[in-house]
Amino acid sequence: MEGLLQSIPEERKVRLLDIKGLHIIEDEDHHHKHPAVWLDPDNATVIAQSLTKKLGQIDPENKKKYEEKLKKFMEKITELKNYGLKKIGSLKTKKFISYHYAWPYFTEAFGLEYAGVIEMGHGREPTPKHLINIINTIKRYRIKSIFASRQFYNGKYIRLIKSSVNVKVIFLDPFGINRGYIDMMKHNIDMVYKGLSQ
Numbered sequence: 001m002e003g004l005l006q007s008i009p010e011e012r013k014v015r016l017l018d019i020k021g022l023h024i025i026e027d028e029d030h031h032h033k034h035p036a037v038w039l040d041p042d043n044a045t046v047i048a049q050s051l052t053k054k055l056g057q058i059d060p061e062n063k064k065k066y067e068e069k070l071k072k073f074m075e076k077i078t079e080l081k082n083y084g085l086k087k088i089g090s091l092k093t094k095k096f097i098s099y100h101y102a103w104p105y106f107t108e109a110f111g112l113e114y115a116g117v118i119e120m121g122h123g124r125e126p127t128p129k130h131l132i133n134i135i136n137t138i139k140r141y142r143i144k145s146i147f148a149s150r151q152f153y154n155g156k157y158i159r160l161i162k163s164s165v166n167v168k169v170i171f172l173d174p175f176g177i178n179r180g181y182i183d184m185m186k187h188n189i190d191m192v193y194k195g196l197s198q
Contacts, residue, residue, distance in 0.1 A: 014054050021046045025104050036174045039106035039188075041081045044181060048073050076182050084110045084189040091196050095141045097134065099148035099158070102174050106188065115141060118157055126157055138165045145170045145195030170195040 017034060022043050024034070037043045052070040056063035088094070088110040095115040096107050107114050116137045118126050126134070137143065138161070145168045146158065158169055170191050176184035 012054075012058055014051060016047065019047060019050045021050075023105075025108065035102050035104065037105055038181075039103065039174060039185070040109040041077050041084075041185065042109065043105065044185075045074055045077050048077075073182075080182055080185055080189075081109070083186065087189055087193050088112060088196075091193065093141065093143070093196055095137075095143055096192070096196075097138065097143055097146050099146060099154075099169075100152035102149060102152065103147065103172075106174075110189070110192075112192070115143065118146070118161070119152070119154070125154075131157065131160055135161055135164045138167055144168060144198045147172050147192065147195060149174050151175070168195065168198070 016037065022037055023040060023046075024037070038047060048070055052066045055066045059066075094112045096103065096112040097116040097118070098114075099118045101117045101120060104114065106112070116134050118131070118134060120126070120130075138146075146161070147170050148158075149172055151174075153171075161167060172188045172191055173179065173184050174188075179187065
């Protein structure tokens with residue numbers, strides 16, 4: 001990908017985090033958190049609007065087509081958000097534990113509560129103390145599922161947790177592997193519902 005990206009002229013590039021209007025989550029120390037900002041449907045709308053504008057500038061002949069596609073996408077986003085809020089809103093427990101901290105935007109958008117993360121940063125292995133805290137959280141809230149993505153996952157720590165508590169691992173898709181955005185998000189909503197309603 002690097003060679004391909006370098007071959008694109010600067011004026012044709014869109015840097016995700018430079019897009020104005022994105023909702024950015026800050027931690028307690030006012031540091032911005034940027035993992036998977038697109039997992040908030042409102043951010044996906046802002047990104048789509050920005051890309052549509054850029055494509056219209058690069059390819060003015062097809063500007064109207066891009067704008068029509070944007071309108072249809074935004075209608076689908078509204079349906080998706082309503083679907084997710086209704087489905088996840090019906091859950092009794094909304095406590096969410098993930099393997100990797102990739103889901104703050106998704107959880108916030110759909111009213112879930114982050115109860116724990118196994119690996120705090122990419123490649124930052126959890127300490128024994130941290131794993132004990134995760135196990136205690138699972139017991140306290142009777143959490144049935146840990147959510148993970150196949151790209152960021154180490155089965156060793158899951159096995160350690162599962163040796164102490166009865167919990168399932170459910171794989172989500174933060175990148176739309178072989179899926180468009182709407183299908184990816186619907187899949188994640190359905191899998192989270194399944195994992196938290198068991």
